[in-house]
Amino acid sequence: MDQDVGVLARGVTRSFGRFQALRGMDLTVPYGEVTALVGANGAGKTTLMLVLATLLAPDPGTAEVKVAGYDLRTHSALARASLGWMPDTFGVYDRLTAVEYLEFFAAAYRVPRADAATRIAELLERVHLVEFARQPVHVLSRGQKQRLGLARALVHRPKVLLLDEPASGLDPRSRVELRDLLRGLAAEGCAVLVSSHILNELEEIADRVVLVDQGRTAGEHDLATLLASASGIWRIRALDEDALGVALDRRSVPHRIASGTPGVDAGPLTEQEAASLLTDLVGDGVRIVSYAPVGGVLESVYLAMTEDRR
Numbered sequence: 001m002d003q004d005v006g007v008l009a010r011g012v013t014r015s016f017g018r019f020q021a022l023r024g025m026d027l028t029v030p031y032g033e034v035t036a037l038v039g040a041n042g043a044g045k046t047t048l049m050l051v052l053a054t055l056l057a058p059d060p061g062t063a064e065v066k067v068a069g070y071d072l073r074t075h076s077a078l079a080r081a082s083l084g085w086m087p088d089t090f091g092v093y094d095r096l097t098a099v100e101y102l103e104f105f106a107a108a109y110r111v112p113r114a115d116a117a118t119r120i121a122e123l124l125e126r127v128h129l130v131e132f133a134r135q136p137v138h139v140l141s142r143g144q145k146q147r148l149g150l151a152r153a154l155v156h157r158p159k160v161l162l163l164d165e166p167a168s169g170l171d172p173r174s175r176v177e178l179r180d181l182l183r184g185l186a187a188e189g190c191a192v193l194v195s196s197h198i199l200n201e202l203e204e205i206a207d208r209v210v211l212v213d214q215g216r217t218a219g220e221h222d223l224a225t226l227l228a229s230a231s232g233i234w235r236i237r238a239l240d241e242d243a244l245g246v247a248l249d250r251r252s253v254p255h256r257i258a259s260g261t262p263g264v265d266a267g268p269l270t271e272q273e274a275a276s277l278l279t280d281l282v283g284d285g286v287r288i289v290s291y292a293p294v295g296g297v298l299e300s301v302y303l304a305m306t307e308d309r310r
């Protein structure tokens with residue numbers, strides 16, 4: 001059964017001196033899905049990623065930690081060969097061209113020379129860096145370097161992909177492309193783990209979300225279930241807001257005027273309730289201009305989780 005998931009971690013602990021950064025982290029990253037790692041600054045996301053990438057040893061008390069079916073404590077070289085890693089900040093060798101940079105990593109991962117050239121051309125295409133193929137890496141912008149880093153992580157066709165804050169330096173178009181790329185890799189069977197603070201975007205990328213808090217896993221959720229079960233406030237704008245207020249009163253839906261922006265905030269409502277209410281309001285003849293949850297679901301869950309630390 002262990003072989004069937006990309007990452008299986010149970011009770012992972014890791015200390016730096018007396019400070020326990022990971023206090024029992026649990027995580028499953030299935031193949032064919034994108035799993036999001038979400039948590040506040042200092043929650044332990046990067047530390048966990050470094051452990052999974054075989055760059056940091058877990059403490060001896062760790063119960064279980066496997067990547068691609070390999071126990072990291074006994075078979076870390078095999079695990080490393082099966083995983084692609086993209087750190088949040090990474091060095092590039094400035095004097096190399098983009099192609100030379102990828103050739104270097106292809107050789108390090110022992111990709112056969114004959115395959116490497118085709119693979120590199122395909123990857124440059126995939127991350128939209130074809131025109132920079134022969135340019136030295138130092139001319140690339142931050143976002144372009146990040147895309148090169150992603151190509152580097154994919155050069156040996158890893159089964160497990162670990163990405164720490166991959167969207168942080170990307171412009172909106174590149175983020176959409178990253179999202180499509182990650183969804184594509186998952187569809188091809190890859191197990192993808194991604195950490196990010198851009199919660200609304202994670203909602204579109206991820207199938208599952210793992211919430212981490214102060215070095216522990218606070219919850220593992222299927223995102224569709226989380227979205228369906230979460231109750232939130234919905235901001236509604238109508239051409240005639242008085243008519244909207246009357247209709248909401250008649251249906252006993254709690255609501256108030258939105259502060260600092262046009263519209264009415266109604267709820268809390270689940271997605272199901274919100275969908276039914278929209279149908280009812282349209283049936284009542286209220287002309288709706290916009291209708292959307294205030295903030296995302298992940299954002300609400302995240303804020304609730306971190307509230308006591310403000």
Ligand SMILES: Nc1ncnc2c1ncn2[C@@H]1O[C@H](COP(=O)(O)OP(=O)(O)OP(=O)(O)O)[C@@H](O)[C@H]1O
Nearest residue numbers: 016019020021039040041042043044045046047048
């Ligand atoms: N090498 C280290 N030495 C000492 N403490 C460390 C070290 N690396 C991380 N820590 C501590 O471990 C905790 C977790 O850090 P980590 O970088 O994993 O958090 P994070 O969830 O990735 O945060 P962020 O969202 O800010 O990137 C922090 O309190 C940090 O100060």
